[in-house]
Amino acid sequence: MDEDVKRFDEFLQHNDQKAHAAMKQAEEATQKKVEKQRHIKQLKSQLSALQSEISKLREQKEECLKLKEFLESITPPEWCDAKAEEKRQRKFMRRKSWVDSQMEELNAQMQGEIDAEEKAAEEKAAENMKGRRRARRELEEEQREREKELETRRRRIRKKYPSREAMEDKYRAEVGADSSGEDMPLYFKEPKQLLDVFTAMEEANLFLIQNSQDTEQALEELQQKSAETKRNGDAQREKMNQQISVLERQIEDEKVKSREFRQKIAAQDTASDQEALMRYLCEKALEVHSACGHEAERDPDTLKMLAATEATLEEFIGIFNEAEAMGFGKLVEGLERDAANERREMLKRMRKDQQDRKIEERLKASLLRSQAPIHKKTGKQIMYRSPPVYTAQRIVQEDDGYEEAVQEHNIFGIWTGKDGGHHASQPTKPT
DSSP, rough: OHHHHHHHHHHHHHHHHHHHHHHHHHHHHHHHHHHHHHHHHHEEEEEHHHHHHHHHHHHHHHHHHHHHHHHHHHHOOHHHHHHHHHHHHHHHHHHHHHHHHHHHHHHHHHHHHHHHHHHHHHHHHHHHHHHHOOHHHHHHHHHHHHHHHHHHHHHHHHHSSSSSHHHHHHHHHHSSSSSOOOOOOOOOHHHHHHHHHHHHHHHHHHHHHHHHHHHHHHHHHHHHHHHHHHHHHHHHHHHHHHHHHHHHHHHHHHHHHHHHHHHHHHHHHHHHHHHHHHHHHHHHHHHHHHTOOHHHHHSOOOHHHHHHHHHHHHHHHHHHHHHHHTTSSHHHHHHHHHHHHHHHHHHHHHHHHHHHHHHHHHHHHHHHHHHHHHOOOOOOOOOOOOOOOOOOOOOOOOOSSHHHHHHHHHHHSSSEETOOOOEEEEEOOOO
């Protein structure tokens, strides 16, 4: 039993040691966990700070890109063309230097092979010449054959190496667009350049505004003149219509008189009446002959006067028939229209010439105003008398944030309240 008790105590001690060790390990693990959590919090805070910094830099980058795009849009095209030409020249020089260096190496290698071939040919010819005596003609033929063979070997060696065009194609294939990768520099280096560009654009805009105002004024004048011409034409047309109606009534009256005369002539059947009628007819024939525009003769012949009057009447009747066939009045309207068209064309030409002269004078005056130097005021400005002191009451109006909330809702679809919360519904004005 003593041994069992001893072993049980040892067992208890051993369990206590294990429990202490486990508790110690648990405390160490808890401490490591706390440290890891603290480290994770630090990393998260650093990550959020980096993300905010990245978003801030991204916004700055977007603003800078927008500003750069704006500056490039107002850059003078001549400067851009000059820089593009300089860039093309640099590309050309880089390609040329690379191709020249490659061609120098290839030419050196090719020349070395050619020299080696020539040396070998000379050695072979020297060996063949040893111990032999030949004629001069044979020596010349052998010399020519050696030259031909050397020339053939030179051509074969040259064909082994690429040409300059092939090296340029290789440069394009390997290097690509042979660009240095640098962006085109900005034209604007100082704020004064931007102010100069804005000043020039403002002057151009003022010039265009003045021209547009002059053009609008000329257009209004033309419209007023057109309306006035139309009114005058309508008045003249009405007047001509009235004259036509008067002429129609006169014709009817003359027809009535003609019927009365015929009735009177038919009623007279005696000789005396015939003689009186003849005298009456001669007088009327002379009157009608004069009314038709013919000159009165000293001893007038009634038959000749009647023939001339009849011819004039036939001419008038033909004109009246033509007028009736055309709707009676269209002939007069056509003549009036032709005269009005000629008058309008003449007035249009005169007005166009006058307008062209006015526009030319205005353009010259505008050009002189735009080219005139700007006179800056010098010296001290005139000091005016100060007004009497006015004591105004300041009314402080509290801003409830309703207008700003409505603007945010219209733009973004949400708005932020005073409590910092975000709302998607339509904001209401507080009472």
